[in-house]
Amino acid sequence: MVQDEIDLTEKQILRRGEILGSATKLFLNEGYGRTTMDNVLALVGGSKRTLYKYFPNKEALFTAIIEQVSDRVLSAFTPPLCEGIFRETLIGMGARYLQVMTSAECISLYRAMVAEAPHFPDLADNFLQNGPCRASQHLAEYLRSHAKNNRLRITDPDLCAAQFMGAVRGNVHFHAVFNGRVPTKKETQMISEAAVETLLNGWSK
């Protein structure tokens, strides 16, 4: 696996990247079933020989795409925790979470993953762990270490974190997925503020 990439020249790595980039657009916009290899080829140019050299089959191409986009998109879920006012930090995390979750790229990724989850269980699991779950684990860690100082009655930080993320999502994510209706940055801010308002109050002793 690593061997495959070791003996690629700089140019070949670039070419591989071009193919991956073009294919990403197609697979994420049209889905796995509606994207064909010929389709990829028409967009990226070149020949089948080259395409199949870098990606032995359609599934491998899809897998590579999902892994790359997952890494890029989902890494935004766990920014370094800049210490600040507790309430403001929560609001920021919620707003950022919603912003990422409803970004065009994440929605496309989500759609593709949901559709193909049964056929790519490993990819699906990876997405789940590095996406929503990682985001709420990140929050849970924060809650765990700051609950006492802020007089919060939090017995299960993981559950509370999931509650918070869920409350922030509300129906907004559904709208984005089914309707293409994504919130503005100002809206995400207000939604996160409202969630923090309610949940901080709800958790307080």
Added chain:
Amino acid sequence: MVQDEIDLTEKQILRRGEILGSATKLFLNEGYGRTTMDNVLALVGGSKRTLYKYFPNKEALFTAIIEQVSDRVLSAFTPPLCEGIFRETLIGMGARYLQVMTSAECISLYRAMVAEAPHFPDLADNFLQNGPCRASQHLAEYLRSHAKNNRLRITDPDLCAAQFMGAVRGNVHFHAVFNGRVPTKKETQMISEAAVETLLNGWSK
């Protein structure tokens, strides 16, 4: 449209139902792209002639399936509101919501809808309105009429309802979609109780 069904005999209606039932399993389990008309035929038996008589093409069959399953599954979101203790009613609504959302049938429906939303925008909109949105509207109505009596500081019932439904979902729905991990009835009950605990406290004056 109605005309089409008027001149069907009793037997034909049954036959149509059989086809619809068998096709439903395939489309919901395998998705639109991986289900073929020949595939449907092999399961339901009979001939193409009959299949295409009742459903002029693949898209029409899919549409009919989604509409039928939507009606059946999503109607469970809005049970008649039996008056009772406010807190208990909320817990019941949350638990029921989570139960329906993570049922095998709803997960399959959700998967199919997410995957095909861009290609069947009307279906997607219908699902959104009669699914998640209807459930939270139902709750919003309840909150609107019971907030004062229960000394709740609820300025935006729709937002609060969405918060609550989201908090109940937490990451559970994601797990069901990506991992096939569905909660037991006892777990849904506990999750809903926890959400009510937090949010009622959060909304109280």
Added chain:
DNA sequence: ATTTATGGATACGATATCGTATCTTACCCT
């Protein structure tokens, strides 16, 4: 009982799609 309509079996046409193989061109290195 004969005719008519209905449904089953299946052949068929047209196109699509994955992945391989062949042939030719362009590029690189010495």
Added chain:
DNA sequence: AGGGTAAGATACGATATCGTATCCATAAAT
């Protein structure tokens, strides 16, 4: 500049798929 390698163009095989058309059996109706 020339030989060798990588890559482009594209033909090809095998199969699949949608939807139509054809042929035959069976049931219903007169």
